[in-house]
Amino acid sequence: MDSVKKSALAARRQFLLDAARMAGGVGVLGLGVGLYAKQAKALPAAAIRPPGAGTEQDFLGACIRCGMCVRDCPYNILFLAKPEQPIATGTPFFVARTGPCEMCEDIPCVKACPTGALDHKLTDINNSRMGLAVLVDKETCLNFLGLRCDVCYRVCPLIDKAITLELRHNERTGAHTIFEPVVHSDQCTGCGKCEAACVTEVAAIKVYPIKLAKGELSQHYRLGWEEKRKAGGSLVEPEVEHRYNLPEGMKYEHGKGLSAADTPSTGVDSLQATLPDPGKNAAPAGMPRNIPGGGLGNRMSDDAPR
Amino acid sequence: MNETLRIGQEAVEAKGWWLAHKWLVLRRLTQLGILAVFLAGPWLGIWIVKGNLNYSLTLDVLPLSDPFIMLQSLVTGHVPEKLGLIGVAIVVGFYLLVGGRAYCSWVCPVNLVTDAAAWLRERIGIKGGAHVSRSVRYWILALTLLLAGITGTLAWELVNPVSMLHRGLIFGIGTAWTVVLAVFLLDLFVMNRGWCGRLCPVGAFYGLIGKLSPVRVSAVKREACNDCMDCFAVCPEPLVIKAPLKDAGKGVGPVILASECTNCGRCIDVCSKDVFVFGSRFNNAASMAGVAQAISK
Ligand code: SF4
Ligand code: SF4
Ligand code: SF4
Ligand code: SF4
Ligand code: SF4
Numbered sequence: 001m002d003s004v005k006k007s008a009l010a011a012r013r014q015f016l017l018d019a020a021r022m023a024g025g026v027g028v029l030g031l032g033v034g035l036y037a038k039q040a041k042a043l044p045a046a047a048i049r050p051p052g053a054g055t056e057q058d059f060l061g062a063c064i065r066c067g068m069c070v071r072d073c074p075y076n077i078l079f080l081a082k083p084e085q086p087i088a089t090g091t092p093f094f095v096a097r098t099g100p101c102e103m104c105e106d107i108p109c110v111k112a113c114p115t116g117a118l119d120h121k122l123t124d125i126n127n128s129r130m131g132l133a134v135l136v137d138k139e140t141c142l143n144f145l146g147l148r149c150d151v152c153y154r155v156c157p158l159i160d161k162a163i164t165l166e167l168r169h170n171e172r173t174g175a176h177t178i179f180e181p182v183v184h185s186d187q188c189t190g191c192g193k194c195e196a197a198c199v200t201e202v203a204a205i206k207v208y209p210i211k212l213a214k215g216e217l218s219q220h221y222r223l224g225w226e227e228k229r230k231a232g233g234s235l236v237e238p239e240v241e242h243r244y245n246l247p248e249g250m251k252y253e254h255g256k257g258l259s260a261a262d263t264p265s266t267g268v269d270s271l272q273a274t275l276p277d278p279g280k281n282a283a284p285a286g287m288p289r290n291i292p293g294g295g296l297g298n299r300m301s302d303d304a305p306r
Numbered sequence: 307m308n309e310t311l312r313i314g315q316e317a318v319e320a321k322g323w324w325l326a327h328k329w330l331v332l333r334r335l336t337q338l339g340i341l342a343v344f345l346a347g348p349w350l351g352i353w354i355v356k357g358n359l360n361y362s363l364t365l366d367v368l369p370l371s372d373p374f375i376m377l378q379s380l381v382t383g384h385v386p387e388k389l390g391l392i393g394v395a396i397v398v399g400f401y402l403l404v405g406g407r408a409y410c411s412w413v414c415p416v417n418l419v420t421d422a423a424a425w426l427r428e429r430i431g432i433k434g435g436a437h438v439s440r441s442v443r444y445w446i447l448a449l450t451l452l453l454a455g456i457t458g459t460l461a462w463e464l465v466n467p468v469s470m471l472h473r474g475l476i477f478g479i480g481t482a483w484t485v486v487l488a489v490f491l492l493d494l495f496v497m498n499r500g501w502c503g504r505l506c507p508v509g510a511f512y513g514l515i516g517k518l519s520p521v522r523v524s525a526v527k528r529e530a531c532n533d534c535m536d537c538f539a540v541c542p543e544p545l546v547i548k549a550p551l552k553d554a555g556k557g558v559g560p561v562i563l564a565s566e567c568t569n570c571g572r573c574i575d576v577c578s579k580d581v582f583v584f585g586s587r588f589n590n591a592a593s594m595a596g597v598a599q600a601i602s603k
Contacts, residue, residue: 064376
């Protein structure tokens, strides 16, 4: 009887030991795969997802790596990532520089997707947001150098909407115009035609995944002029007039700058009778002088650039 | 049992080469045939099937989805489109019928690799190795679902040799062959039937689907068994054979009910006494077998 009990106890101990070993092993495996999965969530800048893909997080849960989108793309631009590529293995992507999306009107890649990882609600390809074009190198873009390349602008399927040319003075020649290509995120589909077509050795305009390309204002930020427009008038009543903290005997006029006041003023604005002498206004030891935008004295006044 | 005879030798002598290899050959033809139709598209431009084992569309009408990957996706909180769901229904229905792990022995490309490793292991006489319980795979199965839930991504797909090999063959393998090689070496040197028999969560999942499947191998003529042990040696899941073959006395029926059985039919091939046949799980009366035994005596 006793020996039976003992052997039962030993068996139970063995069982618990085995279970613990198993749990340990499986746990370590899980940790490894989990960490790897976390790492694999970062999409490299050159890999663009097909149209209709949601955020990378959603896509990695929805896409079952079947390659149907790859098969039904008539331009064969899509590839499934291989393990050695820094993209979640088996997921589809394209590289804009070598094979941009041709923005098929019937979007066959989306239709082929059995999971909706490529969202079937996307029916107008112009509404797709595969990525966002960014003019990354203003030093090499030919248009910025003052030439009329315009290639990215011309190839853009949404010409004059996704890319516009903004005109400004060419300071170098003094006589010409710079036609700056400007991308508008509310229109750009991220197809990558512009990057593919850019004539420079390395593209000056590139398409990045939106997460990399786009900034975002803080939630609580309000654009005063927008709010004013929406409200149909100033939100602060009555609208306060700007007051300048000026040296005594000076006045400030918009567009003209500082000048001597006609009549000596009093109060806060009359601390000094003359323009501050730059020598007298020298910064204390260790403080910068002649900072663009004014010295220390200027920087402490209300209208100094901040 | 003659020690110098190789596994299945007796069967070849008793039944001839074909009957001693019938199911093996049919199985290899099926595996390679499935692979061939998948490859005909990218290699020859003949598009019978598009996609891979995770999801495929045959002749533009028949959707087939892997229920395991769809379940993982579901756990991340994503519901597939209609075709994907129909594909799941068809595949689950099929394996409910023919036995879940028929996927392993008749479809999965990794089976070719692990069978090759097992064959070589036997040939060059590698014995022993690490002991890992055959139930670990169910824990790994649970783990894959847990990982999908926690990471919100199909984390197991990053390392799954099954989809890596199949997708790799069709879409370009890259370095995925190293994962396949690792599975081969694991089975060859580290543990007998290590991957498919102990670790693979895909096989575990299909096993669960086939828990109640009607198509089963049955040891109908178990009284004729001469204890050559060839079936045990050749079976990738030898534990499933023991009770149905040996425990008639304890009232156990002859049908191999364990869902780990892959319905590969190799035991049918190698048995010189024709003990095993493909049959139905419902012809499983232990007493009937007993009666038959009594009558035959
Ligand atoms: S929209 Fe057309 S070109 Fe672009 S990825 Fe889809 S199928 Fe290919
Ligand atoms: S068709 Fe959909 S699920 Fe399949 S690889 Fe493409 S995006 Fe992923
Ligand atoms: S990626 Fe370039 S070409 Fe395509 S829509 Fe955007 S700006 Fe135009
Ligand atoms: S194609 Fe390239 S170089 Fe030409 S304007 Fe566009 S970004 Fe500049
Ligand atoms: S156990 Fe896994 S790898 Fe082995 S045959 Fe089955 S599905 Fe394929």
